[in-house]
Amino acid sequence: xxxxxxxxxxxxxxxxxxxxxxxxxxxxxxxxxxxxxxxxxxxxxxxxxxxxxxxxxxxxxxxxxxxxxxxxxxxxxxxxxxxxxxxxxxxxxxxxxxxxxxxxxxxxxxxxxxxxxxxxxxxxxxxxxxxxxxxxxxxxxxxxxxxxxxxxxxxxxxxxxxxxxxxxxxxxxxxxxxxxxxxxxxxxxxxxxxxxxxxxxxxxxxxxxxxxxxxxxxxxxxxxxxxxxxxxxxxxxxxxxxxxxxxxxxxxxxxxxxxxxxxxxxxxxxxxxxxxxxxxxxxxxxxxxxxxxxxxxxxxxxxxxxxxxxxxxxxxxxxxxxxxxxxxxxxxxxxxxxxxxxxxxxxxxxxxxxxxxxxxxxxxxxxxxxxxxxxxxxxxxxxxxxx
Amino acid sequence: xxxxxxxxxxxxxxxxxxxxxxxxxxxxxxxxxxxxxxxxxxxxxxxxxxxxxxxxxxxxxxxxxxxxxxxxxxxxxxxxxxxxxxxxxxxxxxxxxxxxxxxxxxxxxxxxxxxxxxxxxxxxxxxxxxxxxxx
Numbered sequence: 001x002x003x004x005x006x007x008x009x010x011x012x013x014x015x016x017x018x019x020x021x022x023x024x025x026x027x028x029x030x031x032x033x034x035x036x037x038x039x040x041x042x043x044x045x046x047x048x049x050x051x052x053x054x055x056x057x058x059x060x061x062x063x064x065x066x067x068x069x070x071x072x073x074x075x076x077x078x079x080x081x082x083x084x085x086x087x088x089x090x091x092x093x094x095x096x097x098x099x100x101x102x103x104x105x106x107x108x109x110x111x112x113x114x115x116x117x118x119x120x121x122x123x124x125x126x127x128x129x130x131x132x133x134x135x136x137x138x139x140x141x142x143x144x145x146x147x148x149x150x151x152x153x154x155x156x157x158x159x160x161x162x163x164x165x166x167x168x169x170x171x172x173x174x175x176x177x178x179x180x181x182x183x184x185x186x187x188x189x190x191x192x193x194x195x196x197x198x199x200x201x202x203x204x205x206x207x208x209x210x211x212x213x214x215x216x217x218x219x220x221x222x223x224x225x226x227x228x229x230x231x232x233x234x235x236x237x238x239x240x241x242x243x244x245x246x247x248x249x250x251x252x253x254x255x256x257x258x259x260x261x262x263x264x265x266x267x268x269x270x271x272x273x274x275x276x277x278x279x280x281x282x283x284x285x286x287x288x289x290x291x292x293x294x295x296x297x298x299x300x301x302x303x304x305x306x307x308x309x310x311x312x313x314x315x316x317x318x319x320x321x322x323x324x325x326x327x328x329x330x331x332x333x334x335x336x337x338x339x340x341x342x343x344x345x346x347x348x349x350x351x352x353x354x355x356x357x358x359x360x361x362x363x364x365x366x367x368x369x370x371x372x373x374x375x376x377x378x379x380x381x382x383x384x385x386x387x
Numbered sequence: 388x389x390x391x392x393x394x395x396x397x398x399x400x401x402x403x404x405x406x407x408x409x410x411x412x413x414x415x416x417x418x419x420x421x422x423x424x425x426x427x428x429x430x431x432x433x434x435x436x437x438x439x440x441x442x443x444x445x446x447x448x449x450x451x452x453x454x455x456x457x458x459x460x461x462x463x464x465x466x467x468x469x470x471x472x473x474x475x476x477x478x479x480x481x482x483x484x485x486x487x488x489x490x491x492x493x494x495x496x497x498x499x500x501x502x503x504x505x506x507x508x509x510x511x512x513x514x515x516x517x518x519x520x521x522x
Contacts, residue, residue, distance in 0.1 A: 123454060123455045126454055127454050127455070130454060134477075136394065136398065136419070137419055137476070137477060138477045139454075140500070140510075140512075141465065141477055141478050141479055141500065141512070141514075142450065142453060142454075142457040142460065142463060142465055142479055142500075143465055143477055144450060144452070144453060144454060146450075146452070147448050147450050147465050150448035151446040151447060151448050151465070151466075151467055152446070154446045154447065154448060154489070155445070155446040155489070158446075158489055199451070199452075200449075200451045200452075201450075201451060201452045202448045202449065202450045202451065202452070202465075203448050203449040203451075203484070204448075205448075249477065250467070250477070251445075251467045251475040251476055251477050252474075252475065256445065256446060256467065
């Protein structure tokens with residue numbers, strides 16, 4: 001297997017982008033990444049794009065061909081593949097692109113992600129997202145996505161004494177980080193009191209415990225590490241890639257306060273990279289809800305099981321803490337255009353490891369991690385990066 | 388909304404009467420029914436089994452913001468119930484939010500789960516209610 005590196009990155013502004021379409025955004029992110037890598041269209045061997053539900057959000061399927069077309073690559077007839085794993089579609093696109101280069105099948109590949117969610121009403125969007133859960137045996141009885149994570153939160157609170165204030169601290173921190181990220185959806189600080197006073201969605205989760213509905217696209221260019229230096233001053237090596245699956249329905253899981261898919265994907269990625277969790281300098285984890293970040297830092301081995309809430313409260317995951325988590329603002333405050341999220345995480349980690357993260361730069365970051373989850377934990381992807 | 392009639396009709400035995408499966412080789416129970424046992428990864432030893440429907444609340448939430456289809460019910464309580472035979476299911480509780488707690492014993496009740504507008508079909512199925520002392 002060949003070593004794979006990121007040689008170019010691009011990401012649109014995330015948010016309610018009434019003025020642009022899915023097509024505009026994917027072209028913008030793709031061009032940014034291609035220009036950053038300083039490659040020509042002729043050098044691209046393949047495209048992979050993560051997109052959860054073009055069919056429901058913009059009534060457009062066949063996103064693979066569409067992005068090649070929008071990126072001006074139609075006359076080169078480059079193979080282009082759309083992949084889907086709900087909210088982990090972006091992470092999965094990254095992994096497919098890595099496999100294509102690592103195997104020697106392709107030399108230069110683009111991994112992209114895109115979602116345009118605000119062309120439909122929030123009710124339609126919520127229903128489209130609910131399709132990532134078990135439609136027949138969860139949604140049929142009135143389950144919503146916040147409700148599934150709320151049930152994990154309730155049990156975590158009961159078992160480990162986690163408090164809602166500790167969960168709210170995840171939102172406070174990630175909103176603070178987002179204020180320093182120009183592409184973030186929200187440039188707005190929130191307090192624990194703001195979170196607690198925001199309307200209840202599914203007890204104990206309030207509106208400000210939830211990631212928003214967003215539009216956005218991101219893209220990264222991958223090449224084999226042996227040629228990467230030709231294209232980039234600071235290629236970012238991808239030293240570990242793990243993917244795991246679990247039951248679709250939350251109720252069938254071994255443990256309702258652990259995402260076993262995260263545990264297994266994390267172990268695989270750490271084993272491949274040959275490093276320990278404590279060696280990671282900066283991480284982007286899947287905080288679709290505040291409790292999800294607490295579960296993630298536990299399940300990835302950054303803190304002991306049950307200690308995620310306390311660690312967050314003590315500043316372990318804040319910028320300036322031992323392990324800054326979600327410096328981009330995370331899904332919570334940078335925004336969560338579902339198919340784009342996994343690629344945006346790689347974008348943020350690449351900026352951090354290159355030392356180009358501006359005011360939110362983590363000092364001397366050498367090793368970064370990205371963690372992307374599909375549904376309530378039916379899929380997880382973990383990638384480890386090194387400068 | 389498109390009709391869900393065909394998929395609902397297919398699973399009437401499960402939704403009305405909690406029919407699942409039991410792997411006689413592994414002695415593990417499954418609801419909804421599975422075609423393959425995830426333990427021995429075989430289907431040959433699966434037999435139909437009707438669950439009693441009694442169980443315990445593992446975790447729950449009160450939903451204030453629902454999809455269009457369930458909006459008229461808000462706030463409602465959704466729970467994960469561990470059935471006495473082992474498997475866990477997601478279902479609504481017929482109770483006020485204050486009346487539910489983790490570890491509480493529950494029994495099944497047959498209820499309307501939803502309707503497709505004024506003229507569409509009605510979905511029936513199982514919800515759960517707190518078990519009284521005598522039960």
